Every structure is written in structure tokens, then in C-alpha cells.
Amino acid sequence: MQIIQPHYHAIARTAQDYERMAMSGVVAVAEPAFWAGFDRLYPETFLDYFRQISEFEPTRAAQYGIRHFSWVAVNPKEAENPVLTREVLKHFPEFFAKPTVLGVGETGLHKSTKNECDSLEAHVDIAMKHGQLVLIHTPHLADKAHGTKRVLEVLAGMNIDRERVWIDHVEEQTIRPCLDAGYWVGFTLYPITKCSPKRAVDMLEKYGTERILVNSSADWGPSDPFTLQECVLEYRRRGHSLQEAIEVFHNNPCRFLGQNPKFDIQPIRVETAAESAVSR
């Protein structure tokens, strides 16, 4: 089955990931800009990082037949440095012109401070002015509900196309308001700290599959890109058809990411040879 990893931090992973992902059906990954594990001090550090994910990483993925796309952002954890944020934002249009950059992300909130909210607003604003997609990180663990509410409040005050905004890391207590407000949402599968494959399938069964993305968000911490395949297996094991699984794990990423024409992978439909002959 063909799968798309919509949120994957490739620079933190080895080529073995790419090889195994390719062997298990992954045809494309999208890499949002991420926190490096420490707060960066210089705008140039970000620019080189953006070059790495928009120029070098696609070549590494291509060796395994995987398409690689990326996003640019100053991570919410680094938003407490507004001067740095403003300086990096000035360079975003250079990267929007790159052939595999899909938009602005992951911006969002970590502790929901004023500086973080200002940074989120500035990120969304520049994305909308340049016709880009937006990927928004919501806080983990204790601040999840409050931080998600703040994200929705910040966005509510802006003139945006909600179908071009993806609010990520939603869980059972935050999914409904995000969907009700018209945004795309993402489930992030982690071994322990975020959503599990089984819980993700529970939410798919409860809320349906429209405007929902599932990702592994594999990064440099305890994480596993194959939680996504675990989720596919769990979904299929509960009796959902192959086509239904393709809709969630391949076609939905195509629908959201494909709003940027650079993402040219099309939704697919499985059919038997006989069905194919009839439709010709």
C-alpha cells in the first residue's frame, strides 16, 4: 500500500529509515522545520537548516525513490527571541520559491506566551500573503488543551483560508474544536508521549476521515516512523477496506498538501483489472 508521511524530521534520522520506509510503501515525506534540541542564536543557522531540508534532503530521499518536501519556520520554542524571529521571517520568500517547499511550519505554541502568540501570528500572516500552506504545532502534555485554545483564538482574529491550515498533534480533548472551526488536523503517533496508533484509529472511527492527517513525526527523540504503518495495520485489522486506508494514509495528504501545486502526487484508487476494463 502506498503511504505518505506528512510530518517527518528526516535530518534527525538515518538512511536506514528511508530504506525501510521505501520497502514498506512510503512514497513521500514532508519535513517541517523543527527545534534543534537547543535554542539557535543566529539567523544564518536557520537559513542553512532551511537549505539542508529544501536542497540536500530531497537528494537523500531520492536515493530510495521517496519524494521529499519541506516547510520553513522558527520553532515555537525559539519564539522568545523576537529579533531573531523577525530576521529569519524576512528570508522566508526565498525558500517559498524552492521547488519542494510547501509552506510555513511547524509554527505554533509551546508554552503559549505572548511572544509565541506574536510569532505564530507573524508566521501565519506571511504564509497567507504568499499563498502558502500552514502547519501549526500544538503543545504537548499539560498545556495541550489551553495551547490549542490559544491557537484557535489567534487564528480566529486573522483573515485566513482555514482549509489551508493544518493544526497538528490533536488528541481526544482537542480534535473537535479544530475540526468544527474548519481546519485540517493531524494525529501524531509516538511510542509514549503523544497519540498511539490504536487511539488514532479510535478517533478516525469517531470523527470520520475528512480533513484528518496521520503522521509519525519521527525526530531525534524517542520516536518511530513505523508507528504510521502500525496505524495502517490497526485500521485494516478493524475491517476497514484497502481503499479506505488509502484515503487516510495517502489520499488525504495528497488533498491537503496538493493545495500547493508543488506537491503533485495525486490521490489514487485501487480497482481490479476487470473494473479498469469496464471504465475504459
Place this chain on the structure above:
Amino acid sequence: MLTPAQVAETYFLESRHQLLEIAAYLDRYDAAVARSGGSNGQAAADEKKLALLRRALEIVAEQQPATERTVALLELFATL
């Protein structure tokens, strides 16, 4: 060996994860019952395993158990 504070910190996220999985399991069961017949949903013919799990959760939550919680749980599950 670890201090009490180290134990509390080291295994918190893992325990949180395991409890969420149990909560999701029970929610999944309730959703399946509801799907089977709306407000008159059909429960599983034998809910003994669920009853056992609910009793196990009570044991887990005891602040000062008479015996170790793991021993009590293993003995409880052995009755199935």
C-alpha cells in the same frame, strides 16, 4: 537504586501512556456497544474480562494496598 522522586519522574510518562491505552480500550468498547444498537446497544455476551479490568483499576488506585498491587492483579487475572 532510584530515589522516590526518581521513580516518580522516570516512569510517569510511560504510566500515563499505559493508562490512556486502558481508557481508550474501555471507550472503544462503549463505542462498539453503541454502534451495535444505538441507545439499546448490545453488550458483549460475556463481560467478565471487562469486569475484571475494572476491578483491577480499583486495585491499582489503592493508596495503601494490603499486598503489592502487581501480586493482587496477577491473582485477580488468574481467576479468569
